[in-house]
Structure formats: C-alpha cells, structure tokens
Amino acid sequence: MNIAVGTKNNTKVKAVKAAFHEAHYTIISSDVQPSVSKQPFSDEETLQGAIERATLAVCKQQAHIGIGLEGGVFIAQNGSIWLCNWGALVDREGVVVVAGGARIPLPAEIGEQLRGGKELAEVMDEYANRCDVRSNEGAIGILTNGAIDRTTMYTHIVHMLKGQYEHQKKGWTDR
C-alpha cells in the first residue's frame, strides 16, 4: 500500500514512518503547496492546510492514502498566542479523517514577533539560537526542554489518524 505524505519535512515524514511501518507500506514524501498562509493563524486554517496537503499528495502520487500534517498558531481568548498542530488522512474513495495534536502557549516575546508578521520558524531559530529548528526538535521541543519533540508530537497525531481510519473501515487491517 502506498502512502503519500504532503511534505518534505523530515520530522513529519519520520512521524508517518513511525506509525506506518515500511515493511508494510511504501511511504512517498511529496512537496505540495496548500492554499493556506505559510504561517496559519487559527485552528481552522491549520486544519485546512492539513486536509489540503493530504488531498494534494494522494492525487499527485496516485497513492492509496494521503497524509497531511500542518503546524500553526491560534490566538487564545486572553489574547496569548499558542502553538497548534493538525493532521488529516484521506483515501481515494473520499474518506477524510482528522486529528489535532499538542497545544502549548508561546512565550509573549515570540507571540509579539508573530503578530508583526514573522514566521514561527524564523522566530524560533533566533529564540533558541539554533539553525532549522523546524526540521529538528521543533518549537515544541525547544519549549518543553526536549521532553516532546516535533516528530513525537506528529507521531501521536498520525497514530490517531491511522486508528480512526481503521475504525471507520472496520475490516481494514494492518497490511
């Protein structure tokens, strides 16, 4: 079974491989461009990005299943900015399942820069004095002191996608 992942970001591809073992599945990573902004600013926009990535990837690769994972931020009721993450799994028959991941508040100084129009990836590199945080531990890794990194967080989402899909397909088994 072929699974197309709508990204080239290794943290996301590794998360898919952790849930869908390569002995049973062929994982194809595919660069796609969702229509959402590069820095989604709400749960709705982030989820839409995940669904578009999954849909674009499954079409582009003619795969059985497409998976999209999208990172974003949202503004909480008290005005603070939080990290959010969403995932979507689609198949060629039109089944769509979605799942949301970890949510943590961002430090005020990071939130201010996002309000000013900067992308989280750029802000995180400056904040952590690191290069390419987005492709390594991620914002969640930096802000949890390494307790949960970006791959672990997305792996949790992919497990929820896979489990929901299996539940919906009933007779669909791990093959």
Ligand SMILES: O=P(O)(O)OP(=O)(O)OP(=O)(O)OC[C@H]1O[C@@H](n2cnc3c(O)ncnc32)[C@H](O)[C@@H]1O
């Ligand atoms: O190649 P893609 O799949 O696009 O991977 P990405 O790292 O750009 O990740 P997203 O597009 O899903 O995330 C949307 C934006 O949010 C930021 N972002 C989200 N999660 C992040 C993280 O854990 N660490 C750093 N930046 C993050 C980053 O600025 C992205 O441009």
Ligand SMILES: [Mg+2]
């Ligand atoms: Mg991106």
